[in-house]
Amino acid sequence: MTTSTAPALDVRRADDRPATNIGWLDSHHSFSFGHHYDPDNTHHGVLMVNNDDIVDAGTGFDTHPHRDMEIVTWVLQGSLVHQDSIGHNGLIYPGLAQRMSAGTGILHSEKNDSWRLASTENPSQKHQDPVHFVQMWVVPDEAGITPGYEQLEIDDELLSGGLVPVASGMDAYKDHSAIRIKNKYAAMHVARLRSDTPAQDLPDAPFLHVFVARGEASLEGVGLLREGDAVRIKGGGGQTLSTTSAAEVIVWEMHATIGR
Template sequence: MEIRRAGERFRTASGWLESWHSFSFGADYDPANVGFGLLVAHNDETVAPGTGFETHPHQDLEIVTWVLRGALAHRDSEGNSGLVYPGLAQRMSAGSGIQHSEWNDGGEPVHYVQMWVRPEAFDLPPSYEQAELDLTTGELIPVVSGLAKHASSTAIHLNQPQAGMSVARLMPAQAVELPAAPYLHLFVASGTAELEGAGELGTADAVRMSDSGGRLTAGPGGAEVLVWEMY
């Protein structure tokens, strides 16, 4: 079990963008921190109003976006477009090649987490999917997954049968049991939580676990957590 605190991440910033990178990204290269399991990017980003990422290319990646505040407009070269907002998940399979833009058309900053996963195979047809989730149950909800155990319950299919992301939005003192996977990546997107064997976690703290799960209990203000389970 390895705890990675929010302030230990790589940070990049410009006039319109602030990004915190959990793994090596761009000019911030650490050969000992290029990913975890099948997860190769985990970017915590805030984009100013009226700005965003102009059209740019991707290839052979499963790209998952989860918005925490505001709304992000997506457009891509396959003709897909959509608005991603809190409670709605997005998956873009770059496959053999795709170009897309991500823009904040709103009047407030948009804060989101974008995660990149290695696909099952190269040169897949590019594709796009988004779905709205009911997170009122206080349970870990499979959001984007290729795992067989999530086949009938996940909202969005992931082109990687050995990985899946679940989300839990917890009320104060509410608890969930994390699965014991060979690779488990826990990210506290908001609030605080107590993890069995690790102690207190704050907003944007992460935990990397191997072959271990544990009980996670939300703090006094509740918590929203993103959990990647990988085999």
């Protein structure tokens, strides 16, 4: 006779996250980041960073370096301008997934350029809208790869309200419309849940990270999750996810962890 162990569900509330607020940037960190270092909170699975950022109009991150990291950016509201040292220059907005492979080294900047856009009703009036986005870092399978960049419009797939693969290195999702990341053990899913959306089953994986980016959702075994809340699941998925109103939820499915 065999016995099974129930998955471990570790709830992390939005208000308990360390934060960096420096005027133009209001950032909340799910894991250790910058001077917010906690040796017991450096990663979950292969996910090392889950930063929930709001950046004021006309400001942003000046050019800075990255190395040996898969960086996925998901915009919730507003728009973000990306420029990098390998020649990419683009606008990221809700429904467009972006991945940057830092590899042997890359320089990039991210700015909220909404202030450049004139209002159609009043061309002399400039927008002052902040940009709200989640940036996530995943370790790659191997160090020293060639830097790369990819972006993909995935808004249509999200209309179903179900979980949609948005970024993946897994063979299981190779036929889906998703940007590719250089980690064959990880995939990022997004659901724009509605009250009429059937309950969604989480993928079955040894490591899952569920983050409520907007709205409120309910997770089986946990209950109500509000905006900014997260759940780290270890030992198996399959839990149902639903909402009675509306929610945008990011789910990382991971079949490996750092150091193993």
